[in-house]
Amino acid sequence: MKVKYFAWVRERVGKAEETIEPPPSVRTVDELIGWLAQRGETYAYAFEKPRVIRAAIDHAHVKPDAMIAGAREIAFFPPMTGG
Amino acid sequence: MIANVTIRIQQADFDIAAEIAALTRERTDIGAVVSFSGICRGNDDGETIAALTLEHYPGMAEAEIARHAETAISRWPLNGLTVIHRVGRIAPGENIVLVLTASQHRQAAFAAAEFLMDYLKANAPFWKREESAGGTGWVDAHSRDDAAAARWTKS
Numbered sequence: 001m002k003v004k005y006f007a008w009v010r011e012r013v014g015k016a017e018e019t020i021e022p023p024p025s026v027r028t029v030d031e032l033i034g035w036l037a038q039r040g041e042t043y044a045y046a047f048e049k050p051r052v053i054r055a056a057i058d059h060a061h062v063k064p065d066a067m068i069a070g071a072r073e074i075a076f077f078p079p080m081t082g083g
Numbered sequence: 084m085i086a087n088v089t090i091r092i093q094q095a096d097f098d099i100a101a102e103i104a105a106l107t108r109e110r111t112d113i114g115a116v117v118s119f120s121g122i123c124r125g126n127d128d129g130e131t132i133a134a135l136t137l138e139h140y141p142g143m144a145e146a147e148i149a150r151h152a153e154t155a156i157s158r159w160p161l162n163g164l165t166v167i168h169r170v171g172r173i174a175p176g177e178n179i180v181l182v183l184t185a186s187q188h189r190q191a192a193f194a195a196a197e198f199l200m201d202y203l204k205a206n207a208p209f210w211k212r213e214e215s216a217g218g219t220g221w222v223d224a225h226s227r228d229d230a231a232a233a234r235w236t237k238s
Contacts, residue, residue, distance in 0.1 A: 082209025
């Protein structure tokens with residue numbers, strides 16, 4: 001699946017997007033954040049406060065307990081500050 | 084009644100009068116247009132701001148605004164609405180966002196414009212980066228914006 005990062009999550013991870021293949025044991029958005037956080041220092045920094053991170057699956061907001069099966073694109077970003 | 088909906092995300096500035104004219108052109112059923120523009124302030128909590136840079140999530144930003152537009156149209160008798168959100172570097176005094184709502188009567192237009200702005204601030208995927216004398220940094224989200232959006236939720 002494709003993963004995208006925005007704003008300071010993108011800056012901390014050090015890339016805007018990538019393709020990942022998490023193991024089948026990673027089923028929810030929350031679990032995916034935990035898995036990503038263990039991929040290295042930049043990821044650990046980006047996801048150090050998982051409760052702050054917002055997520056979207058295929059362009060729609062989702063909660064941390066949302067299932068990721070079948071997702072084409074998952075995005076992680078800080079709380080929004082538009083308008 | 085077919086609502087005339089325009090949603091755009093662009094770097095360029097917008098012309099408010101031209102957008103109102105486009106929304107009401109060749110229609111005689113509109114009795115009220117409400118216009119809200121968000122403008123880049125030159126200071127934030129006493130700190131002088133040199134500029135803002137707006138980042139967005141292409142695809143989702145348009146989809147999220149469209150969902151809010153549909154909700155507004157289902158809740159109020161609107162003849163049309165326009166949402167334009169700028170991205171890129173924006174200097175103090177420049178426009179950031181425009182919301183126009185058109186209806187037969189003012190109440191629906193006022194309420195829908197406020198609803199759209201509250202939802203856009205809390206839910207549309209845009210992020211502001213602030214440049215000031217002290218450096219640059221991402222603007223923190225305000226809990227008051229979440230509270231403003233939450234008050235429209237029907238209990």
